[in-house]
Amino acid sequence: MPTATFAGTPVDTNDEGFFTDPDQWTEAMAPELARAADIDELTDRHWQVIRFMRKEYAEKGTGPTVRLLGKASGVSVKELYQLFPKAPAKTAARIAGIPKPRGCI
Amino acid sequence: MADSIEKVSIIVSKGSLEGIYPALIMANGARAEGIDVNLFFTFFGLDAIHKERNEHIKLATVGNPGLHLATMAGGLPGVSTAMTHYMNHKMEKLDIPSIPEFVEMIADTGAGMYACKASVDLFGLEKNDFIDQVQDIITVGEFYEMAAGGQIIFT
Structure with missing residues (x-):
């Protein structure tokens, strides 16, 4: 299992860069994780999504898909693609330190 | 990742x-993975953007053996509507959005x-008949130009 270091702390990740143990994540790691995903600065809107990802994962054991994020996070689908270009749910999951969301819709 | 799909x-x-x-579902899933997507609506597929x-898109209850419904029964008035309603209800429960x-x-x-x-001309339609999200009416040649370098999925 690969190990990466964020905010000076070693964490376990899988081959795709997702945390395998979300408890190892701290908010201090997020900016560094974001830069690795080509996001220079995390705004309040980014944080709203990241916190929603954490909350959903804690409650349901899986991260939300783009569809659910668009419906329930308070950030629209359009804005999600602006905040987290390319693959919003995957990128936000990486930054939020949770496994890759699984869901077809 | 040399073997990843960049565009469909x-x-x-x-x-x-x-x-x-x-x-x-294929289109939405591709975008979720960060894959570029173009959708090309042709023939009766145009109804999806009309x-x-x-x-009012309906489930085919005739000529659809997967439904395990007798062909005669599938053709009775109201059966398609009822089955469509049932299917939509099931999908709503799974949080699958309606087609629009x-x-x-x-x-x-x-x-x-x-x-x-070609289909737009065939059915006597125009840009106005389609939802605002439709960017353009294009020829098959333009479609191939747009699809160049990616994968094409026919449904």
């Missing part, structure tokens, strides 16, 4: 519920939406 162009040629949903018709909502969402993810010129 999905052709939607059918106007039934079971013809349209798979294409939309302002008035895309709210799904198409709009996929456009919001940045996917391109195009209508096929």
Whole structure:
């Protein structure tokens, strides 16, 4: 299992860069994780999504898909693609330190 | 990642519920993975982007052996409507969006939406008949230009 270091702390990740143990994540790691995903600065809107990802994962054991994020996070689908270009749910999951969301819709 | 898919162009040629949903799910799933997507609606697939018709897409209850319903029964008045209603209800429970909502969402993810010129002419339609998310009416040649370098999925 690969190990990466964020905010000076070693964490376990899988081959795709997702945390395998979300408890190892701290908010201090997020900016560094974001830069690795080509996001220079995390705004309040980014944080709203990241916190929603954490909350959903804690409650349901899986991260939300783009569809659910668009419906329930308070950030629209359009804005999600602006905040987290390319693959919003995957990128936000990486930054939020949770496994890759699984869901077809 | 040399073997990753960067772009897909999905052709939607059918106007039934079971013809349209798979294409939309493939398109939405591709965008979720960060894959570029263009949707090309042709023939009866145009109903998926037709302002008035895309709210009334029906499940095919005749000529659809997968339903395990006798062909005679499938053709009775109201059966298609009832089965469509049942299917929509089941999908709603799984939080699968309705077709109009799904198409709009996929456009919001940045996917391109195009209508096929030959079909538009054939059915006597015009740009105005389609939802605003449709960017253009294009020829098959233009579609191939747009699809160049990516994968093409025909549904």
